[in-house]
Amino acid sequence: MANNNPNLSLKDFVENLIKQKQFPEMSKEIHEQMKKDLLERVKNTINAKTIAKLPQNDLEEFSKLLDSNTSDEKVQQFVEEKLPDSHVFISEVLTEFRKTYLGLD
Secondary structure: OOOOHHHHHHHHHHHHHHHHOOOOOOOOHHHHHHHHHHHHHHHHHHHHHHHHHOHHHHHHHHHHHHHOOHHHHHHHHHHHHOOOHHHHHHHHHHHHHHHHHHHHO
């Protein structure tokens, strides 16, 4: 993610997914709840795929970061340090998520 604020990037990603899904008109409250829920699903997917890709010796530290409510920026920094080409990896995870969510598979 080229943007230095991964949350902003993920929020934009989620907003675009909702637009692309072309839901019928909904209230602002429902739209906001949908964004919140979808953002959580995206983060969980990224974390699960990261766990699957990390070397065994880094799993405990990553798990501690997640369990301690560490900022998304610090989690991103950890992933960037531990996974070569992490930006490509994250991009592939997001592309896969998008295809699944929109039913493009």
